[in-house]
Amino acid sequence: MSTELPESSVPPPTAVDEPSSAPTRRTFIATTTAVGGVVVASGAIGGTLLFDDEVAAAEAPPESRVSLTVNGTRRTVTVDNRTSLLDLLREHFGLTGSKKGCNAGACGACTVLVDGRRVNSCLTLAVRLEGAEVTTIEGLADGDELHPLQQAFIDEDAFQCGYCTPGQIMSGVGCIQEGHTGSPEEIREWMSGNICRCGCYVKIVRAVEQTAGRK
Amino acid sequence: MHPFSFTKAATTREALDAGRRGGRYIAGGTTLVDLMRETVERPEALVDISDLPLREVRVTERGGLRIGALVSMSQTAAHPKVRSLFPVVSEALELSASAQLRNMATIGGNIMQRTRCTYFRDVTADCNKREPGSGCAALHGFNRMHAILGTSDSCVATHASDVAVAFAALDASVHLLGPDGERRIPFADFLLRPGNTPNREQTIRQGELITAVEIPALPRPLKSGYLKVRDRQSYEFALTSAAVALHVRGGVIREAKVAAGGVGTVPWKLPAVERALVGERPSDALWTAAAEQAAQGARPLSGNRFKVELLKRTVERQLRIVGGTK
Numbered sequence: 045m046s047t048e049l050p051e052s053s054v055p056p057p058t059a060v061d062e063p064s065s066a067p068t069r070r071t072f073i074a075t076t077t078a079v080g081g082v083v084v085a086s087g088a089i090g091g092t093l094l095f096d097d098e099v100a101a102a103e104a105p106p107e108s109r110v111s112l113t114v115n116g117t118r119r120t121v122t123v124d125n126r127t128s129l130l131d132l133l134r135e136h137f138g139l140t141g142s143k144k145g146c147n148a149g150a151c152g153a154c155t156v157l158v159d160g161r162r163v164n165s166c167l168t169l170a171v172r173l174e175g176a177e178v179t180t181i182e183g184l185a186d187g188d189e190l191h192p193l194q195q196a197f198i199d200e201d202a203f204q205c206g207y208c209t210p211g212q213i214m215s216g217v218g219c220i221q222e223g224h225t226g227s228p229e230e231i232r233e234w235m236s237g238n239i240c241r242c243g244c245y246v247k248i249v250r251a252v253e254q255t256a257g258r259k
Numbered sequence: 260m261h262p263f264s265f266t267k268a269a270t271t272r273e274a275l276d277a278g279r280r281g282g283r284y285i286a287g288g289t290t291l292v293d294l295m296r297e298t299v300e301r302p303e304a305l306v307d308i309s310d311l312p313l314r315e316v317r318v319t320e321r322g323g324l325r326i327g328a329l330v331s332m333s334q335t336a337a338h339p340k341v342r343s344l345f346p347v348v349s350e351a352l353e354l355s356a357s358a359q360l361r362n363m364a365t366i367g368g369n370i371m372q373r374t375r376c377t378y379f380r381d382v383t384a385d386c387n388k389r390e391p392g393s394g395c396a397a398l399h400g401f402n403r404m405h406a407i408l409g410t411s412d413s414c415v416a417t418h419a420s421d422v423a424v425a426f427a428a429l430d431a432s433v434h435l436l437g438p439d440g441e442r443r444i445p446f447a448d449f450l451l452r453p454g455n456t457p458n459r460e461q462t463i464r465q466g467e468l469i470t471a472v473e474i475p476a477l478p479r480p481l482k483s484g485y486l487k488v489r490d491r492q493s494y495e496f497a498l499t500s501a502a503v504a505l506h507v508r509g510g511v512i513r514e515a516k517v518a519a520g521g522v523g524t525v526p527w528k529l530p531a532v533e534r535a536l537v538g539e540r541p542s543d544a545l546w547t548a549a550a551e552q553a554a555q556g557a558r559p560l561s562g563n564r565f566k567v568e569l570l571k572r573t574v575e576r577q578l579r580i581v582g583g584t585k
């Protein structure tokens with residue numbers, strides 16, 4: 045029932061600190077379907093994707109430049125104002141660990157930490173994050189050493205399909221930092237913003253409990 | 260999502276100037292971004308107000324509580340003064356949304372949030388709130404979650420906030436700042452019943468900014484709490500809810516503040532229940548008798564007749580939880 049334009053309606057940003065590379069399947073699809081099909085991309089094969097100049101001038105959606113730190117790396121990009129943090133991470137930075145489940149703040153699969161607090165990245169506009177520090181599932185491990193909660197998810201077998209897992213783990217990190225791990229019931233309540241359709245809740249709670257207890 | 264321009268206001272004056280020119284304020288963004296994505300909301304200009312100095316929670320000179328508009332739901336709920344003076348506020352907040360959303364959403368945004376009526380969110384459905392004059396698909400549609408109090412032939416959508424129910428019960432007021440200066444509106448007058456203009460939801464003028472919500476001083480000791488009844492135990496909107504605050508001295512109820520959620524087009528004050536309590540001694544019989552007044556004037560729809568009885572039982576149970584069993 046959603047009337048949302050596909051995520052691909054948000055054109056890729058100009059990355060200041062990243063060299064441009066050959067289009068991946070994702071950016072190819074994103075660019076060729078830009079702005080609800082109104083804008084037709086040209087030169088899609090083997091190079092930079094350009095909009096039709098006239099259409100771009102008339103229709104170019106407002107953009108903003110934003111600098112933020114993602115997993116310890118400073119990034120500066122210019123993005124369409126409509127870009128969510130989730131799309132910025134996934135489509136522009138290639139950090140596809142954070143998942144798009146509902147894209148409406150109802151499932152928690154997109155959970156990341158912004159300035160240390162767990163939030164839904166799908167409801168966070170990227171342009172609002174000037175100076176922010178973002179931590180995603182990709183930034184949790186210390187080199188080859190997994191974060192204790194990542195390890196606990198493996199030890200407790202706390203997932204089946206794994207789609208919700210990055211969000212569960214980021215939310216669990218937040219939950220532990222907030223100190224809402226006094227009992228399994230408390231953990232369930234404070235983790236209720238993360239839905240698991242495989243129904244691994246018992247083991248997820250156990251993984252969070254185990255990690256909190258070790259702190 | 261429709262394109263929009265974006266600015267971040269560094270000062271309150273900057274925000275007000277942008278607001279006067281038609282800019283929409285964005286704080287937590289949890290409702291606004293969601294509805295923009297559904298194209299229910301189509302602002303042309305967003306004004307980020309998150310840098311404004313509206314993040315203070317403080318006890319007022321008279322002993323009330325003033326909560327800055329930009330304090331997040333989670334910070335408000337955890338604040339020691341909120342927890343000790345008005346547990347009903349903390350409980351209502353912590354039974355709302357999810358931990359992630361509470362970290363993002365603010366107090367000002369919470370009381371500005373729009374209804375969760377599925378027809379309002381579905382741009383292909385008739386909805387007078389979204390598209391005045393188009394009709395109301397909920398009147399004879401799937402209306403199990405909808406309101407039974409304060410409805411009109413134009414709109415039967417509930418107000419989804421929990422903390423607004425606590426604010427209504429406690430007779431809070433909303434502080435506004437606009438081009439013409441400051442004003443303060445009783446909470447009961449801030450949110451509007453639908454009538455013939457369900458598209459108008461708050462008594463806020465273009466460009467006005469919510470600066471704080473203030474809870475007045477109430478006699479101590481004050482016991483208070485919030486009960487929320489819903490289809491699942493967590494992360495769900497209320498079918499019914501009750502905010503109750505009682506001041507008992509010398510074995511007699513001297514002050515009673517009661518409001519209900521999940522049942523009204525706005526947070527629903529229950530003056531008849533309050534009147535039935537004041538001057539009486541707490542007892543199980545009193546809770547039952549007072550709660551019997553809770554659904555006065557209810558007009559249930561085809562799918563939510565159960566709410567009439569559920570509302571009475573919710574109020575009765577919360578009176579017993581706060582006032583004790585005798």
